[in-house]
Amino acid sequence: MTLALYVPRSSVVHRLPAGVKLLGLGVLAVALFALPTLTAAGAALAGVLAVGLLVARLPVAVLARQARAVRWWLLALLVVHALTTDVRTGAHVALRLLTLVLAAAVVTATTRVAAMVAVVERLCAPLRLVGVRPARVGLAITMALRFIPVLVERADRIRAAQAARGGSTRGLRALRTTVAPLLVQVLQMAHDVSEALDARGADDVPPPRRRHSPTLETP
Amino acid sequence: MRFRRPGAVAAGADVAEPGRGLELHEVGHRYGDRVVLEGIDLTVTERRVGVVGANGSGKSTFARLLNGLVLPSAGRVLVDGLDTRTQVRAVRRRVGFVFQDPDAQIVHPTVAEDVAYGLENQGVPPEERAVRVAEVLARHGLAGHADHPAHLLSGGQKQLLAIAGVLVMQPARIVFDEPTTLLDLVNARRIAELIAGLEQAVVVVTHQLDLLDGFDRVLVVDRGRVVEDADPRAAVAAYRTLMADR
Numbered sequence: 001m002t003l004a005l006y007v008p009r010s011s012v013v014h015r016l017p018a019g020v021k022l023l024g025l026g027v028l029a030v031a032l033f034a035l036p037t038l039t040a041a042g043a044a045l046a047g048v049l050a051v052g053l054l055v056a057r058l059p060v061a062v063l064a065r066q067a068r069a070v071r072w073w074l075l076a077l078l079v080v081h082a083l084t085t086d087v088r089t090g091a092h093v094a095l096r097l098l099t100l101v102l103a104a105a106v107v108t109a110t111t112r113v114a115a116m117v118a119v120v121e122r123l124c125a126p127l128r129l130v131g132v133r134p135a136r137v138g139l140a141i142t143m144a145l146r147f148i149p150v151l152v153e154r155a156d157r158i159r160a161a162q163a164a165r166g167g168s169t170r171g172l173r174a175l176r177t178t179v180a181p182l183l184v185q186v187l188q189m190a191h192d193v194s195e196a197l198d199a200r201g202a203d204d205v206p207p208p209r210r211r212h213s214p215t216l217e218t219p
Numbered sequence: 220m221r222f223r224r225p226g227a228v229a230a231g232a233d234v235a236e237p238g239r240g241l242e243l244h245e246v247g248h249r250y251g252d253r254v255v256l257e258g259i260d261l262t263v264t265e266r267r268v269g270v271v272g273a274n275g276s277g278k279s280t281f282a283r284l285l286n287g288l289v290l291p292s293a294g295r296v297l298v299d300g301l302d303t304r305t306q307v308r309a310v311r312r313r314v315g316f317v318f319q320d321p322d323a324q325i326v327h328p329t330v331a332e333d334v335a336y337g338l339e340n341q342g343v344p345p346e347e348r349a350v351r352v353a354e355v356l357a358r359h360g361l362a363g364h365a366d367h368p369a370h371l372l373s374g375g376q377k378q379l380l381a382i383a384g385v386l387v388m389q390p391a392r393i394v395f396d397e398p399t400t401l402l403d404l405v406n407a408r409r410i411a412e413l414i415a416g417l418e419q420a421v422v423v424v425t426h427q428l429d430l431l432d433g434f435d436r437v438l439v440v441d442r443g444r445v446v447e448d449a450d451p452r453a454a455v456a457a458y459r460t461l462m463a464d465r
Contacts, residue, residue: 006329008366112366113328114335139326146328149370192323195288199316200326200384201340203308 013056018115041095052106066105233309236300240264246294265435272440286314315385319397321377331365337388375406
């Protein structure tokens with residue numbers, strides 16, 4: 001499972017501020033719905049591929065993996081539209097979705113998590129007025145990204161342990177017997193992580209700062 | 220983990236007295252009715268100290284007392300003259316802590332970001348942060364993994380990353396809680412060599428007795444008490460005898 005999709009490169013796209021890339025992604029989404037034609041969607045897809053493969057120099061496999069992940073959704077959209085409206089509309093809707101998925105993949109692959117989280121923190125800044133600490137919001141997002149694969153791994157381990165003892169790995173019963181021990185592990189891990197955060201000074205309040213992603217290329 | 224209001228001032232005026240080492244004065248700790256540690260009264264000024272004991276003997280709680288992760292139910296713990304009860308932030312800046320399971324210690328998705336985390340908390344400027352992160356990653360063979368997802372590292376690399384995340388904060392002391400328990404022989408040896416080469420004073424809680432070779436002092440903890448306090452050879456022999464009688 002690969003949640004962290006960042007692909008280190010030295011390109012213009014990589015150097016663009018995360019906020020600009022996210023804004024661009026939003027503008028693209030709006031534009032694709034504002035110009036509902038197959039030609040526009042096709043041109044947008046070509047543009048996204050050009051930016052991702054030629055400008056950002058991402059490996060084809062990175063974008064192919066994202067396309068593969070949504071292939072059944074795309075096919076379902078195409079088929080449903082073909083049956084209910086027409087094939088052209090189906091192709092347009094599928095193409096639009098594919099374009100957005102690939103554009104999001106390009107943004108993710110060219111932007112460090114820390115930079116992305118910094119944008120979220122800036123957006124959350126007004127919430128300081130009601131006592132919310134943007135840095136805590138950012139940390140929560142970062143930790144969610146970090147621990148999803150860990151939890152998947154723990155769940156796999158529990159399922160394997162049950163299978164080794166002849167238990168079922170499918171169905172409702174398997175789900176029940178996985179969820180309970182996983183919950184126990186998650187609670188234990190939450191306690192351990194909280195200790196680790198304390199040990200690394202999470203309780204300290206540093207002076208206001210701009211988040212910065214450490215890189216080896218530009219120390 | 221406690222949350223503090225924004226704008227609260229971090230402890231900065233606490234002055235350490237490095238020569239004093241670790242002082243535990245009549246320390247006891249209990250979880251509810253269960254007594255985990257009692258009557259611990261010792262001073263540690265040695266640079267390399269090991270702690271051994273059976274599972275559930277209280278040695279992990281002992282380790283957690285040393286950087287204020289656990290506050291004593293009775294007595295006082297002083298680290299270089301700083302009281303863990305009243306000067307906990309200053310204590311944690313002096314004492315790094317490496318946990319048994321690195322997965323619980325790594326909180327950021329990528330290697331470099333995780334190493335930088337403690338520095339962010341200390342308010343280290345971004346430029347200096349990047350330099351220190353790069354330096355510590357290079358020193359521990361993780362430079363090529365800076366942008367890698369942490370969850371894709373091997374067990375040994377994860378433990379190295381966890382240690383790098385502590386070392387980058389340049390603590391005066393480091394407490395290791397069973398740092399090699401989850402590792403294979405090669406990685407365990409690598410971590411042992413790393414610990415042996417550290418300039419910081421270390422306290423290592425371990426079941427791996429050969430890790431204690433060359434240490435200055437070893438404590439044997441049993442049923443919440445320090446039952447042996449000697450050089451590694453004598454302490455390990457006493458520990459073996461103790462366990463053989465069970």
